[in-house]
């Protein structure tokens with residue numbers, strides 16, 4: 001149980017009051033998500049009951065049909081209120097199947113009807129705003145929000161245009177129809193588009209949009225909304241008007257009458273469902289609705305289960321807040337609020353730009369979301385997405401995920417005016433690989449199209465940590481890709497001087513130099529070739545581990561996902577995509593194999609080419625030496641600083657490869673498990689050397705290292 005002081009209690013009450021007020025501040029904005037609000041109210045209730053504190057009673061006192069005037073489940077102020085003829089009740093919630101079963105048992109017990117014989121109508125619980133629409137002599141007389149259940153607010157000026165509310169009823173019927181006003185996802189997108197067009201901030205989610213739009217005064221545009229009828233009663237003063245039958249009718253009958261009168265009903269969303277028999281029948285329909293929920297065109301947050309038989313409803317009666325003959329089975333929320341941390345831009349294989357919003361991880365719809373695709377720059381603008389400000393304040397966004405549906409950012413939770421410390425997202429002026437952009441369409445793309453990723457891949461392949469082809473700069477790789485001469489890594493090894501001479505401003509002597517660099521690369525160890533292929537999730541060190549684990553390209557290609565998962569640091573999650581990408585590379589790998597590149601003889605046991613001479617006498621093994629016989633077998637070695645002496649000129653990557661070729665494991669940091677720290681400044685009192693000294697890890701210089709492990713080279 002949460003324990004709080006009276007001050008904390010009052011502070012929480014204040015926060016909830018402002019959230020409730022903001023919710024109805026006129027345009028449907030929201031400072032707190034529903035789950036947080038509900039949890040807060042429930043904490044207040046517990047503490048108030050325990051200590052007898054009464055100063056949050058305005059929030060906690062339930063009047064019939066809902067929360068008080070600051071409650072969030074209806075219109076806010078009751079000064080301009082219109083009393084309902086019949087209170088608009090709320091529903092009790094069943095949070096799990098046990099609570100639902102308890103409800104079925106209660107009804108069976110009280111009515112004496114066996115549970116299996118009870119008849120239920122099951123409908124989705126639509127997430128919008130309840131309205132009561134009164135018709136008099138077949139014409140709309142007034143439309144009122146639920147408000148606090150007793151008193152609502154007239155919204156007829158807006159609501160009479162809502163789809164699903166017939167303007168007239170045949171036979172001059174007088175009846176009051178109740179239901180939920182919602183926005184479909186399409187309505188919502190359209191509403192936000194209109195708001196942007198009118199210089200207003202977009203709504204955070206459809207429910208806020210409905211609440212804001214119904215209450216809006218003097219708007220010169222009209223947003224689309226839909227009304228779904230879920231009940232009807234005759235106006236209190238005229239009991240004969242709706243039906244001449246004095247007996248109340250079956251719920252399923254009321255709904256089908258409403259449908260025939262032109263109202264939208266649950267059947268338009270879920271399709272016709274038979275009346276459910278017994279708790280098993282009801283449960284099956286709830287499950288069906290939950291399963292179909294993600295295909296509905298509007299948000300739903302549960303299923304509502306109602307007794308079909310009027311005698312059962314009569315026998316159960318109603319409490320001041322909710323009927324005892326119906327219950328809402330809540331679904332896990334499929335939207336949550338979180339911080340928008342960044343918007344990453346990437347270029348796909350076809351050259352199209354993609355935008356991914358990085359959000360603080362939240363669990364929603366049964367999964368943790370940290371990345372959400374935002375399709376294009378206009379979507380970013382339409383949703384009003386902004387990046388964290390200099391002080392780190394992030395924008396609060398509402399993310400949605402239901403079932404297997406791809407997560408999306410529904411909208412932005414509003415901030416109080418003047419408090420926005422976030423900064424606008426500035427669309428890129430170049431593609432992530434530095435090329436010009438084509439921004440004429442909704443989807444932006446790199447002017448190089450498919451060649452963009454190919455040339456970025458080739459640029460990576462020739463870089464120092466991969467094939468290390470000196471002299472082959474970006475202009476040359478872009479030109480070779482642009483002219484179609486190079487499409488993949490294998491093409492690089494097939495280049496001839498004449499190909500290189502097609503590159504503008506590339507002379508013969510430079511072309512010859514590049515050719516000799518390419519020739520040198522032919523004997524590079526397997527790990528380097530693997531790195532050069534740019535397989536996602538396999539950088540330098542991962543490629544080294546894969547090469548060491550499997551030994552030959554043939555074995556790597558033959559590996560199943562399970563076998564790949566055994567490589568240290570890969571695991572079952574990354575393994576399948578690596579295996580898949582290797583399979584996709586088959587044509588390239590076949591050609592590399594034909595050219596003898598990355599072949600078993602020069603696998604990663606061979607040292608990097610830059611120290612080839614220096615280590616020729618070393619005990620470094622060839623492909624057939626057992627790993628345990630290698631001089632650094634089982635040892636974890638960390639490298640820091642630039643190399644000098646025997647290892648002068650070697651990059652960190654070169655040294656790491658060398659360590660692994662000697663049987664050791666290259667570690668990126670010093671810990672108690674590290675065996676050696678290799679540095680050219682062993683006396684250093686700072687950084688890794690300091691840590692190594694504290695932990696008693698041995699520190700060696702490059703010369704000492706070469707002497708001990710590389711056969712006396714110094």
Ligand code: IVH
Pocket residue numbers: 088089090091123124125126127129130146179180230231266304323326328
């Ligand atoms: S029946 C007497 N059916 O849920 C009870 N309500 O928390 C009448 N709601 O205020 C409610 N979908 O606004 C019913 N299919 C549905 C509903 C539904 C949404 C809302 C309604 C009510 C709230 C209860």
